[in-house]
Amino acid sequence: xxxxxxxxxxxxxxxxxxxxxxxxxxxxxxxxxxxxxxxxxxxxxxxxxxxxxxxxxxxxxxxxxxxxxxxxxxxxxxxxxxxxxxxxxxxxxxxxxxxxxxxxxxxxxxxxxxxxxxx
Amino acid sequence: xxxxxxxxxxxxxxxxxxxxxxxxxxxxxxxxxxxxxxxxxxxxxxxxxxxxxxxxxxxxxxxxxxxxxxxxxxxxxxxxxxxxxxxxxxxxxxxxxxxxxxxxxxxxxxxxxxxxxxxxxxxxxxxxxxxxxxxxxxxxxxxxxxxxxxxxxxxxxxxxxxxxxxxxxxxxxxxxxxxxxxxxxxxxxxxxxxxxxxxxxxxxxxxxxxxxxxxxxxxxxxxxxxxx
Numbered sequence: 605x606x607x608x609x610x611x612x613x614x615x616x617x618x619x620x621x622x623x624x625x626x627x628x629x630x631x632x633x634x635x636x637x638x639x640x641x642x643x644x645x646x647x648x649x650x651x652x653x654x655x656x657x658x659x660x661x662x663x664x665x666x667x668x669x670x671x672x673x674x675x676x677x678x679x680x681x682x683x684x685x686x687x688x689x690x691x692x693x694x695x696x697x698x699x700x701x702x703x704x705x706x707x708x709x710x711x712x713x714x715x716x717x718x719x720x721x722x723x
Numbered sequence: 724x725x726x727x728x729x730x731x732x733x734x735x736x737x738x739x740x741x742x743x744x745x746x747x748x749x750x751x752x753x754x755x756x757x758x759x760x761x762x763x764x765x766x767x768x769x770x771x772x773x774x775x776x777x778x779x780x781x782x783x784x785x786x787x788x789x790x791x792x793x794x795x796x797x798x799x800x801x802x803x804x805x806x807x808x809x810x811x812x813x814x815x816x817x818x819x820x821x822x823x824x825x826x827x828x829x830x831x832x833x834x835x836x837x838x839x840x841x842x843x844x845x846x847x848x849x850x851x852x853x854x855x856x857x858x859x860x861x862x863x864x865x866x867x868x869x870x871x872x873x874x875x876x877x878x879x880x881x882x883x884x885x886x887x888x889x890x891x892x893x894x895x896x897x898x899x900x901x902x903x904x905x906x907x908x909x910x911x912x913x914x915x916x917x918x919x920x921x922x923x924x925x926x927x928x929x930x931x932x933x934x935x936x937x938x939x940x941x942x943x944x945x946x947x948x949x950x951x
Contacts, residue, residue, distance in 0.1 A: 624939040650936045675942045677900055683942075684901025686935065714935050718901035 621649035628674040630655055635666035635689075644704075645671050652711055653690065656704040665692045667709060672719065682719035689713045734761040735852055738781035738809065740772040740798070741765075742790045746837075750785070757845055769793025769801070776807045783848055784811045786831070788818065796822075799829035810851050814844075823858070833857030885928050887946070894921050896947045899938045 630645040632655065643657040653669065661667065667690055673683035690709035698704055737754055739762060741747045751762045763779045766772035768791045776784060784802070788795030795813060802811060810832045818826075823834050832851040835844060847857040887895070890911070897907045904922070908915040922937075931937045941947050 622936070622940075624936075624943045626939060626942065648939060650933055673899055673938055673942050675899060675945075675947055677896060677947055681896070681900040683899050683947075684938070686938070716898075716901040716934070716938070 621651045623647040623649045623654075626671075626674060628671055630669055630671040632657070632667050632669045634661070635668060640670075643707075646706070650711070652693070652708060653688065654706060654708050657707055658704055660697060660705045661692045661695050661707050663692050663695060666690070666712075667692060669709070670717075684716040685719055687715050687717055734759050735783055735848060736761050736763045736779070736781045737848070738763055738772070738775055738779060738784045739765045740767075740769070740784060740790065740795075741787040741814070742767050753841060753844075760845075760848070767791075769795070769798040772798055773801050773805065773807075776802060776809055777805060780807075781809045783852060784809045785814045785848075786811050788813060788815045788822070788826075796825060796829060799826060799831055803830045812847060812851050812857065827856070885944075885946070887925065887928060891921055891925050891928075892946065894918065895925060895937065895941050898922075898934060899941050899947050 625647045626645055628645050630643050630653075631640040632643055633640045641657065641659070643655045646654040646656060648654070655669070669688045669690060670685055672685045675683045677683055689712045691712060692707055692709050694706075694708040696706040737760060739747050739750055739754075741750070744767065747765045747767070751765060754760045754762050763781050764775045766775050770792050772784070772786070772790075773793070775781075786795050786798060790798070793801065795815070799811060802809070811830065813826050813831050813834045814837060815834070816837045818834055818836070826834060833847055833856050835847045835857060839847075850857045893911065894907055897910060902910060904915050904918045908918045911918070925937065926932065929937065929940050931940050
């Protein structure tokens with residue numbers, strides 16, 4: 605779910621971008637690679653994303669990400685796919701056997717891609 | 724969840740709920756004249772129906788909406804809460820689209836009008852007992868429109884919390900669908916400048932700073948005109 609505005613640690617007074625809990629699947633690939641890998645989008649703000657993956661990613665790696673906004677629209681329209689470019693800023697290894705790697709990435713740019721309608 | 728019909732050899736056990744005794748009696752005779760059907764009880768109001776449904780455990784309830792003490796919608800709620808396994812077919816003199824949607828949401832398996840033919844009534848009962856929903860062919864498109872209208876009005880009521888206008892809500896939906904400003908302008912038959920003006924107002928009202936955040940906010944707060 606959406607979190608409230610809070611200050612970044614060590615940066616009192618600097619508002620943190622609102623995070624939106626969009627629990628949906630996300631595809632990502634390291635810049636230049638051919639294949640897309642699957643992950644889960646935990647939350648996203650205008651500045652960054654937190655995703656769960658089955659593999660660790662090196663800090664400072666440039667990645668491309670894409671996910672479809674999880675909502676079904678009226679009139680046969682489909683929700684857009686969001687394409688982002690980002691840089692990995694944190695990668696936490698799994699904390700248990702059932703856990704996944706948590707990767708935080710800073711968003712450099714984003715754009716929307718229209719999906720074919722359902723008509 | 725409703726139980727499956729017992730076996731192909733067992734009659735479908737029907738409970739009738741209607742406040743008009745003449746209609747109930749006529750319906751009972753009609754149903755019992757058809758092979759494979761058995762009327763296990765008649766109720767003249769909602770409370771009586773609930774008692775009889777628990778006691779008789781019918782396969783199917785023919786439910787009138789306009790009944791004293793507890794109306795049909797209230798009965799549907801109570802039936803769901805009581806986990807009575809019977810499937811319910813609303814049999815009514817008239818019903819509007821939003822009532823159809825509400826009845827289905829409350830667990831009804833179908834709606835049929837009292838003006839229908841005998842054959843159609845039997846068809847509807849068999850259809851429901853086969854696990855399908857019966858709306859009536861002619862009313863399906865109406866129902867889809869009603870569902871969309873309900874979804875739209877729900878989004879509309881949420882949008883009021885943020886002071887959004889219907890036009891702004893429409894534009895938000897198009898943003899979530901990935902339309903650019905020029906495309907939105909064309910779609911809404913307004914100028915691109917007007918779209919920018921609307922977007923600026925939306926950003927201010929929602930406290931978001933760009934298109935991506937607007938879309939995320941809209942999805943999180945269910946502000947789009949979505950399918951229910």
